[in-house]
Amino acid sequence: MTTTIQSKRVLFAGDTLLDGPACYLAGVMTHFGIDFDYIPSDEPLAPALQASQYGLYILSDYPSHQLATFDYARILNDVKAGAGLLMVGGWESFHGLAGEYHKTPIADALPVTMLNEDDRVNSPVPWVPVKQADHPAVADLPWETPPVIGGFCRIKTRPDAQEILSAVKLDIHVDPAGEISTTPGESTTLLAVGEHGQGRTAAVACDFAPHWVATLVDWGDARVNAHAKGSEEIEVGNCYAQFVGQLLHWLLRKDA
Numbered sequence: 001m002t003t004t005i006q007s008k009r010v011l012f013a014g015d016t017l018l019d020g021p022a023c024y025l026a027g028v029m030t031h032f033g034i035d036f037d038y039i040p041s042d043e044p045l046a047p048a049l050q051a052s053q054y055g056l057y058i059l060s061d062y063p064s065h066q067l068a069t070f071d072y073a074r075i076l077n078d079v080k081a082g083a084g085l086l087m088v089g090g091w092e093s094f095h096g097l098a099g100e101y102h103k104t105p106i107a108d109a110l111p112v113t114m115l116n117e118d119d120r121v122n123s124p125v126p127w128v129p130v131k132q133a134d135h136p137a138v139a140d141l142p143w144e145t146p147p148v149i150g151g152f153c154r155i156k157t158r159p160d161a162q163e164i165l166s167a168v169k170l171d172i173h174v175d176p177a178g179e180i181s182t183t184p185g186e187s188t189t190l191l192a193v194g195e196h197g198q199g200r201t202a203a204v205a206c207d208f209a210p211h212w213v214a215t216l217v218d219w220g221d222a223r224v225n226a227h228a229k230g231s232e233e234i235e236v237g238n239c240y241a242q243f244v245g246q247l248l249h250w251l252l253r254k255d256a
């Protein structure tokens with residue numbers, strides 16, 4: 001079926017400021033030639049929604065109280081008509097500390113269920129991404145030598161969605177002789193994908209910017225430098241950039 005939404009432009013909201021944490025996702029989009037408009041975390045979406053049509057909506061650490069009833073209706077109507085929807089973890093994503101998306105219309109469109117209480121996990125030990133299924137977002141990447149993440153929002157993949165990556169806790173023990181041993185611990189959803197109407201949806205439990213991103217941001221043997229207009233230049237690992245880029249391309253249907 002031909003989708004109604006043909007735009008390949010992205011509306012990226014959150015991650016505080018473009019010259020702050022948002023520079024990471026903005027830099028990757030610039031590197032891959034993805035056109036986007038940016039909304040800081042303390043500004044409403046309404047003006048951008050009234051001015052343009054978008055092929056992908058990204059909410060990353062963006063508080064739900066910034067969206068009005070019209071905003072929710074517009075986003076969900078566009079997703080049903082073929083636009084993509086991505087939520088990325090943070091203190092103001094999912095439930096978070098102040099996100100509280102669990103009680104908004106967007107909750108039913110995401111491929112995950114949320115807690116109705118603070119879902120943040122700030123971990124002093126690493127959590128390892130483990131691939132659970134093949135998917136364009138995770139293709140051609142060295143998951144046998146993964147990075148680690150340092151925190152996330154605790155979410156759960158819906159039965160009608162697909163879990164692509166889980167995060168497994170790595171318990172570390174140092175004995176009196178100084179020998180180090182590691183033991184896999186609990187597992188939780190890291191990346192899930194699904195559909196809402198004709199649109200593709202995704203949820204990433206961690207962040208794409210420090211500190212929850214941890215060593216994921218430096219994953220890869222080569223370095224990628226990128227500079228979105230109005231933001232700081234970033235230097236990241238090539239596998240990190242490839243992973244984020246492939247996820248966005250899939251949501252934008254650029255893989256079709």
